[in-house]
Amino acid sequence: MSNSANATPDDATLRVWEKTIDVQQHFNNIELQIRNYALTLFTAILAGIGYLLKEKITIPFHDYLIPSSAIGAFIGIVIMCAFYFMDKYWYHKLLIGSVTHAMRIENKFTTTFEDIGLSTTIGKYSPVNIMGQKFRSDWKYYFFYYPLIGVFVALYFILLIWA
Template sequence: MSEEKNLELLKIRISIWEKVVDVQMHFNDLCLRIRSFSISILGVLLGAAAIAYRFAGHVSIFDYKIPTASIFIAISVVVWLAFYLMDRFWYHELLKGAVHHAQKIEESLKQFTPEIELANSIREQSHKSLKMNAAKKLNIFYLSILFVQLLALAFLSTDIVKVSG
């Protein structure tokens, strides 16, 4: 193959790598937006629960009077779990796919441009942080907040009263 053709092929490969990095950035941005939105919604629901706890009293459901705040916290648990599932098992997996693809491209470009190691560098640094991978950190983020929500729900369950029929 001629030198000129090799150079053109290298340019095409680098262009493909750049596009894959753009896709990585897109999925990373989506993940951060999901987390930001989920925290905002959580704040609204927990704020509503706090107001309900202070002012709304109880509602009757079947033969029980339950704190109105528990309804907001239960909804927040469902919403939080939905965001977790979407983030962890949908967008995080798409981001991982883009990272793995970039690593393959970087491996094939190593002989021409050893400096192109962005995907590997990011992955290495991510694993050094807290000595765990991104999926574990994501699980800790969502599940620790879920634990607090469930604690609040358990606390409120002590205020459930059976109405004598």
């Protein structure tokens, strides 16, 4: 196999590229599953907090009565932060590695074999423009997880004070 821009991929290179694309899909699916589980748990924890608040269940701690609903909100913070960490700093790093590997293969052949540029094309269309600011995949986590974590943080302090 030649490294020139006019090289044509051989069968082995195409199989490696196809497997790399499969790995990308695998890590992308895992990330989507993580977010699905995060939303499911977010909703379940909110429901649990509502129940604990309705029942006015408290836990005595020295001279204080701690609302169990506030403890539920704190647990929500911990769980959402764990999902955020696993998604962004674990599986997304693996996805980026597989994308980088595929793009390296694609860059060898895109001049003469345009159909092998999937990762490059996805990378081109992936960023989102919001009010003139371009956000790539690393920033999209903030839009997904920060509101979820923020709801639990706000609930935690509100419930500690007023519940």
